[in-house]
Amino acid sequence: MTTGMPAGPATWVLLEGASDVAAVRALAERAGLGLDGSGVRLVDMGGATNVRRHLLDAARAPASPRVLGMCDIKEATFFVRALRDLGCAVSCAQALPGWGFQLCDRDLEDELMRALGPGRVRAVLEDLGLTDRFATFTQQPAWAARDFHEQARRFAGVASGRKELMAQALALALHPRSLPAPLRGLLDDLSGDGPTFSSLGATERTGS
Known part of the structure; x- marks a missing residue:
């Protein structure tokens, strides 16, 4: 996991947390993108509220990096505001x-x-040796009546390091053709030219 900003030419991928970094790294390596060798840095921002600081770092970098990222829709307003503050005409979260x-x-x-x-x-969960712990968790009164999806989402976040472990394993369990749209879009951006971001602002991709 990388939390500091590189000084040289690179692509920076701004991600909300360590579990996002774990999943994206695993999928990018499986796709043969060679992140470290190609100067790509996956940045754990420690939350979407920190995106403006990281974009400012990118704008001030001696060699302007390409900046990509991913966020939850409920946190998208932080990205929109930060990009607008740096002169990008982002119309809305979508x-x-x-x-x-x-x-x-x-x-x-x-x-x-x-x-x-x-x-x-x-x-x-079985491959990770977590089946018994998950069964114990689902017996808790607060979660016993919830559906499996909600139980599993909550279970991932109740122990230190488990969210990263599960995110990586879940990502690798998916066939490359079955990746969710945001992950597929991010990997496509990493393997292509994508948008740019610098002290002069960002350039929106045409035709997107």
Whole structure:
């Protein structure tokens, strides 16, 4: 996981947290993108509220990096405001993918679990040796009556390091053709030219 900003030419991928970094890194490496060798840095922002600071770092960098990212739709306003503050004419949250920032409906774990379905999520829990702990968790009064999807989402976040572990495993359990739209869009951006961001602002992709 990378939290600091590189000084040289690179692509910076701004992500909300460590679990997003774990999933994107696993999928990018599986796709043969070679992040480290190509100067790509996955940045754990520690929350969407910090996006403006990271965009300012990019704008001030000696060699302007290409900036991509991904966020939850409920946090998209932070990205829109930050980009507008730096001179980017972002019309609304739904326009963010055209600027290189993909949108998750709820969060990345939700996207991954919906794409896999309950049976394959259970298989991931079993592969990780978490089946018994999950069963104990679902017996708690507050969660016993919830559906499996909500139980699994909450279970991922109740122990230190589990969210990253599960995000990586869930991502790798998906066939490349079955990736959720935000992850597919981000990987496509990483493998292509994508938008640019510098002290002069950002350039929206045409035709997006």
